[in-house]
Amino acid sequence: MKKLWLFSLAFFVLLPPTFPLAAPAAGERPEITPLRVVFVDVGHGDCIWIRTPFDGDRTNDRYRGYNIIIDGGNSSQRIVPLLNQVGFRWGTVVDWMILSHAHADHYRGLIGILRDFRVRRIVDPGYRSTAQAYSAFCWLSLIEPNSEFYSPVVGIATIPGLNSLGETIPLELDWGEELDVQILHSNPAVTDDTINLSSIVIRMAYDDVSFLFTGDIEGKYRPRGGFNDPDTPMFVEKFLLDRYVTEDNNLLQSTIIKVPHHGSETSSTNPFIRAVAPSEAVIQSGNLHGLPDQSVVERYEAHGARVWRTDRLDAGKRSSETPGTSHVIVVSDGTGYEITYFPDN
Numbered sequence: 001m002k003k004l005w006l007f008s009l010a011f012f013v014l015l016p017p018t019f020p021l022a023a024p025a026a027g028e029r030p031e032i033t034p035l036r037v038v039f040v041d042v043g044h045g046d047c048i049w050i051r052t053p054f055d056g057d058r059t060n061d062r063y064r065g066y067n068i069i070i071d072g073g074n075s076s077q078r079i080v081p082l083l084n085q086v087g088f089r090w091g092t093v094v095d096w097m098i099l100s101h102a103h104a105d106h107y108r109g110l111i112g113i114l115r116d117f118r119v120r121r122i123v124d125p126g127y128r129s130t131a132q133a134y135s136a137f138c139w140l141s142l143i144e145p146n147s148e149f150y151s152p153v154v155g156i157a158t159i160p161g162l163n164s165l166g167e168t169i170p171l172e173l174d175w176g177e178e179l180d181v182q183i184l185h186s187n188p189a190v191t192d193d194t195i196n197l198s199s200i201v202i203r204m205a206y207d208d209v210s211f212l213f214t215g216d217i218e219g220k221y222r223p224r225g226g227f228n229d230p231d232t233p234m235f236v237e238k239f240l241l242d243r244y245v246t247e248d249n250n251l252l253q254s255t256i257i258k259v260p261h262h263g264s265e266t267s268s269t270n271p272f273i274r275a276v277a278p279s280e281a282v283i284q285s286g287n288l289h290g291l292p293d294q295s296v297v298e299r300y301e302a303h304g305a306r307v308w309r310t311d312r313l314d315a316g317k318r319s320s321e322t323p324g325t326s327h328v329i330v331v332s333d334g335t336g337y338e339i340t341y342f343p344d345n
């Protein structure tokens, strides 16, 4: 516990809070804050906290200051202390909560967030997993006061009281006018064996700096599972390439990619990486399932990307001991960015 306190203190000194503690005096401009994207080290699993930029003026239309959570990792108990560790304060309202797909290493933590924080909008790809904890996530989403639960993302909702966000993809999201945000993929028509292929894919651009959030999309079979060629994309990676990359347009290109599926061999085919052409590749994994696959790390490096890993200090530790040791934090003003590990050791 004492260690956690020291941790929090160090964080407070290194990264001042997003908002000033007290309301600014009349005439005084509040603090201007850049875009901040935190790839939270939840061990094996994904959790991303996005704090949208704030231009310092609460009276104009540019002010939004949204808090967005994409996935919550695999523990409803552990997620809130981990978010606190990276500066997510008690009382924060989550403006958008995105579940990329119905697997426990993505939704279990969202259950903890729904219990402890207020959430305005919840987005789910719409495949109804029969897992009990997924039902708990849906139930808490449905009863969350003053909130909208969008499921599926596109098309017609089949459950009374639920809505979708629109009829087609790409689908624009309003995360403040500083950001261009689009859902590029989401598909409820999967089975228990192919839930990864339902993953919501989001591209977010802040002027010159862009992000691609990919959930657990896949691009090929496992080496012994079927046709397997890292140069021939299949599944969602093929869909994205076919749909968004033409001779004179490439909507996939992104400065920073959340590497699909924890760096699994079944994702990140070479044509996909070539199209995204990331400068930074962030892998969210823990000491579990042998992920990331070394060949995937090498594929990104061969395409000139720097690889960042939330499991970089996990060797030799039990999977329960690794969360919180290597968050990856990106701060951007839209023209450039800084990317660092936190804690920085």
Ligand SMILES: [Zn+2]
Residues within 6 Å of the ligand: 045, 046, 103, 105, 106, 216, 261, 262
């Ligand atoms: Zn996963």
